[in-house]
Amino acid sequence: MPKRVAAPDYCLIARTMEALGEQWTLLIVRDAFFGIRHFDEFQKSLGIARNVLADRLAKLVDEGVLTRAQHPDDRRKVEYRLTDKGRDLLPVIISLTQWGVKWKRGEGEGVPFRFVDRETGSGIARIEVRSTEGKPLTARDLAIKPGPALTDAIRAHIPALRDSV
Amino acid sequence: MPKRVAAPDYCLIARTMEALGEQWTLLIVRDAFFGIRHFDEFQKSLGIARNVLADRLAKLVDEGVLTRAQHPDDRRKVEYRLTDKGRDLLPVIISLTQWGVKWKRGEGEGVPFRFVDRETGSGIARIEVRSTEGKPLTARDLAIKPGPALTDAIRAHIPALRDSV
């Protein structure tokens, strides 16, 4: 029984992946950020099978990431648009893209297009992880600190928490 | 043939998802950020099937996100550790987590643990997308601008590019 991403819903990432982690889902969201709104546009842009696309779009609507609405002028057309919840995925999309640009781009290969500030035309800066005090942090600067919902079961799985109090 | 995320490798996100988009992969990376290093720790933490875990770890090593090394003291043990390329996924992990905290957390539900600055103990600020000039940007502030590698085929798929020059 290949169940959806199973186990540890204690972690918010796991729950996020349950919502977005299926194949194609984030690529559909990316397309939505590019302004794609119609079934066939998604289908052609991605080359995805139509049944899978229908399934993913329905789940994204269900999840509240997209809305589904009939076009007022041509009632054959259905428009899928990002909700606030969907637009909040921008940092996810951008950070994935930036990782791809840094690590998955061929030597001397250009990008096909970029997001820019529509007002000033300037590009997007490298995303940074900062402390609440504004200090830039890398993975090496981090420690794990127990939170209110920490249980013994969870603690048992995370070495960094076993050591701490 | 359920091929790996097919079509559009013109987008760096697509290529990124090819590397990281399989089920479980990002959860394994998350665990690695939590300091998990051994096969059985991943397995117990995630509840993943052992054959699938073996497959994903091998692919992550292949991809250069993790290294695989024998433990010097106990040579039964194999240690999987993040590489620089893996550590560069921190913004991805954090932005996914933050989205989950905002949109997938139950009413009044606490988090089990958090990342903090190991020196000062302070938490992680909300990740922001900024222009190169430092101006915070939301999805509504963005436009798409053609890049050097833009082809007609790509342009045809993106409505926002069809309009532009």
Add this chain to the structure above:
DNA sequence: CTAATAGGTTGTCATAAGCAACGCAATATC
């Protein structure tokens, strides 16, 4: 009124994931 378009649904098949059992080498225990 015939054809084309938009947005799906259905059916079949290959593949990927889940599960349990086994293998095998390196320690630990007696």
Add this chain to the structure above:
DNA sequence: GATATTGCGTTGCTTATGACAACCTATTAG
């Protein structure tokens, strides 16, 4: 120094999911 245990997988079997192509329905265009 034989036996058990731990750590890291692999193998075989079953089930669920994704790909592909064909079909369906409603709406609009000619």
